[in-house]
Amino acid sequence: MSATWTAIGQVGIVVLVLAAAHRPLGDYLFRTMTATTHLAVERAGYRIMRVDPDAEQRWSTYLLSLLGFSLASVLVLFGLGRLQAALPLSLGTESLDPAGAWNTAVSFVTNTNWQWYSGEAAAGHLFQMAGLAVQNFVSAAVGLAVVAALARGFARSGTDGRIGNFWADLVRGTVRVLLPLAFVAALALVAAGVIQNLGAHSQITTLAGGTQAVLGGPVASQEAIKELGTNGGGFFNANSAHPFENPTPWTNALEVVLLLLIPFSLPRMFGRMVGDRRQGWAILAAMSTLWVAAVGLLTWAEMAGPGLVPVAAGGAMEGKEVRFGEAASALFAASTTMTSTGAVNSMHDSLTAQGGGVALVGMLLGEVSPGGVGSGLYGMVVLIVVAVFLAGLMVGRTPEYLGKKIGREEITLVALYVLTMPAVVLIGSAVAVSVPAGLEGQLQGGPHGLSEIVYAFASAGNNNGSAFAGLTAGTPFYNTLLGLAMLVGRFVPIALVLALAGRLASSRKVPESAGTLPTHTPLFVGLLVTVTLVVVGLTFVPVLSLGPVVESLS
């Protein structure tokens, strides 16, 4: 019983910190994304960048700026990867092959941070610091920008469809929100033992007379933004299970808080931007319900330890660290898969069948509970539109949300959004299980092998980045295909959301009437959670049945 109580206490501490932080941070996010003035340092930056931060953009221009920035990011990262051997601080690492460099570039630009390579062996300090970590910041800021643009779409009425300025949103999110928080978190992590130096790896003689390499690297600065920006790409192969990334149980709790912090604060920002805080509370309630359910289920599965090997060993400790144990590993696994972070402090491939299934479903929900920075909230708003549409169908009224009528064009955009991710995941998985190059990647055959493949495409299509790492993903086949999955899974939904934002900004608000469905009530929260689960359920039940479900039953 005491193990259960400490597990609950552990979750309780994380919840308390988030409960205390989400309001002030949400208010701060609101002030940041609605600011009318620039900081001096920002103004200086805009001058060097030669961009105009005050020119309001229509959705198509906003999208073009976003895509232009992302393309430039992919090209620079691809170049850095291809030239890595020639860079300073490369530590003798080789340059990445074209497919590998493509995959990594797309992976970090799309906030996925899927990694086919092993950080300590394949990535030099400069590539990590000036390439990958920069994308950790800006890819999160892109998500923040998109959700701010969407909120403006709801808030504005009858305008010419302008939804903000991408460059200003990008720079503000980075400079005012992510950078200061990451800085503080990085120093806290160093204090606890996360390394922060520019040293190379070198051999020492151990106490027992063997040899072992001591590793160096600017790890803490990258670790902080990796969690805060819901990125998840580890400095080392073992990611947040590596003691130099996550040395103690309290750094583990800190990292869980960091990866949940902004996604759980954004509903507050949204509520204030659309002028109705109750809407923010309702979204927060739906997100929290799903997250708490996943944490509970995953923790139960890992602590109960069902399955052949866990029963034989007396617990599900394969692929887990002693300092974390089952409970802290399960808390991390649920949080990382439901925030699109994809950092891991345990090896998900070795989770129990039930626990691994929850992690997989956490991603397949579309990363909305609470989801990635920005992407979680705009995904949830899309599902809200689906929910009010369904409710409208039931009572025979034109659906509306936040005073905006949901017409044919709006629901078309939303429907396309909802279909994109499942299409990416299912088509990608179907291709991989149909060709030898895909099947060869499995470490284990049978249902678990299928889970490895589906998990990979679910992770890529939802921009999560965690893996059933037994899959040999560093092949040209997987690097290319998963790169495509990440690209489509990120930018098609963003384009649809911005198009929706543009339409909403130009449409007029309709006054609330007796027939308006209130969207801040517990009833609506229940409907929203149900819609989220039903959409996923209908789409993925067949493939889940062949993977984790079969495995759970055997």
Next chain:
Amino acid sequence: MTATRPRSRPRYSAGSDTVAFVRQTWAGLRVLLVLTVVLGFAYPLAVTGIAQIAFPWQAHGSLVSSTGERVTSRDDAVGSLLIGQRFDGPQWFHPRPSAAGDGYDTLASAGSNLGPLNESLLAAVAERRSAVVEQEGIDQADVPVDALTASASGLDPDISPEYARVQVARVARERGLSTDDVRALVDDATIGRDLGVLGEPRVNVLRLNLALHTMGS
């Protein structure tokens, strides 16, 4: 660069769309380069600078010398308190099984990634159980789970207090020490949960073996 497209205009030629996109990409490149200077250089170097002054020992990897002292120079170090290392001889406390390279290879941190129904993992668990039973002279049922399973990183610096306790008799015998003295070392090295609820109780293997080592010399 913010040439916007009026919604009423029916169509743009593909050519001017391309021009607009190239212009935005060029702007994106300039923005990325400025942000890279801030986020990719100034930020990590500032954190490094402060870390080197405020937390030099931690920033260099929590290294310790053979006498158990905290050092920042690798030349004086026998390891990091945060990183597990191999201890094979019977005179040492043993760490967990490791899937990092040949075991505790820091250049290849990894778990086994074997699933809960995997037959070869099942066989490995059975083999590890017999080895521990033979080595420590205990019952099959008394082998703790962390002795039978590989960690996530392959570099787990800790074992459970239970696994440390089952090794006490052997280590004491091999080193000619009393079991009470060795058990006292284990108790000293045992750390509880952070804040009473975070994580799990644990024993740092290098710290424990360093205590043995300095005791012996």
